[in-house]
Amino acid sequence: MSVWYASPYPPDFTCLPKIFLCQFCLKYFKSSATLHRHAGLCMWRHPPGREIYRSGKTSVFEVDGEKHKVYCQSLCLMAKLFLENKTLYFAVEPFLFYVMTEYDSRGCHMVGYFSKVSDLHREKHSAQNYNLSCILVLPQHMRKGYGKMLIEFSYLLTRREEKVGSPERPLSDLGLISYRSYWREVILxxxxxxxPSPSSSSSSSSSRSSCSEFSVKELSQESGIKCDDLVSTMQYYGLLKYWKGKHIVLRRKEVLDEHAKKLESRKGSPATLDPSCLQWTPKTYPMYT
Known part of the structure; x- marks a missing residue:
């Protein structure tokens, strides 16, 4: 793969035109011959940690940065090759990494991952209840729906924890586009x-009607998305209007019809999350005073 940014690999690697990575354990080598010898000995066929999700050929593994430090450091070094603002490389202990893979006869091949601060370290590292710190889809798997699937998976964990969450700020330009697209889809x-409401919120267009049953707070609790993110998304896409002293959610028929068609065409896609396939229970930690 052609990389986009520099990554702080050891100095004797950064001077090379190419480096070679084992796709399973992520160890890095100076030559293809060294990698070939390693591949004959490497017993890994999937990421370390616990498989918490499997649907068809798609799996997600939860990898604890404290238990699998070397793997997570290698993962962060590789991620920096494609993420301009990534600053975490070696202090991986407070983080959990959720690695998404595709399975074939050779093993589970990584398509992307996201990380978040574990509950054990959350009070020290984040008071904002962020449910995602960093996200990456490998270039060869982009534009296949895996970015949205990883975002959706982060909110699936948040809902299982019976919380609401938000990604860590600041978001990159690409990250903001991806999140707005996901939040918009959840809203629609x-x-x-x-x-639909029988009366129109403004008589200027018959394709716009007041969605009087819509409650941002209820949707936040149902989806795990913070109210602020939902409101800002509706404002950005023109789905919220201040009219006669009230905020009114606009139900745009043409937008909803287009979204319904998109949902129908997506049925059966491999990049579709099935919440029933999640085998995961939030960890609880003792409280100390």
Whole structure:
């Protein structure tokens, strides 16, 4: 793969035109011959840690940075090759890494991952209840829906924890686009579930009607998305209007019809998350005073 940015590999690696990585354990080598010898000995066929999700050929492994420090450091060094603002490389102990893979006869091949601060370290590292710190989809797997799937998976864990969450700020330009797209989809999907209001919120367009049943707080609790993120997304896409002293959610028929068609065409896609396949229970830690 052609990389986009420099990464702080050891000095004797950064001067090389190419480095070679084992796709399973992520160890790095100076030559293809060394990698070939390693591949004959490497017993890994999937990321370390616990497999917490499997649906079809897609799996997600939860990797603890404290228990699998070398693997997580190698993962962060590789991620820096494609993420301009990534600063975490070696202090991986406070983080959990959720590595998504595709399975074939040779093993589980990584397509991307996201990380977040573990509950054990959250009070020290984040008071904002961030549910995602860093996210990456490898270039050869981009534009296949895996970025949205990783974001959705982070909120699936948040809902299982019975919390609401938000990604760590600041978001990159690409990250903001991806999140706004996901938040918009959640909002429109929720609108499709609601019966349309019989009266128009403004008589200027018959394709716009007030979604009087819409509650941002209820959607936040249902989706795990913070209210602030939902409101800012509706404002950005023109789905929220201040009219006669009230904030009104606009139900745009043409937008909802287009979204319904998109959902229908996506059925059966391999990049579709099945919440019933998650085998994960939030860890609880003792409270000390």
């Amino acid at each position: 999907t929720h609108m499709l579930k609601l019966s």
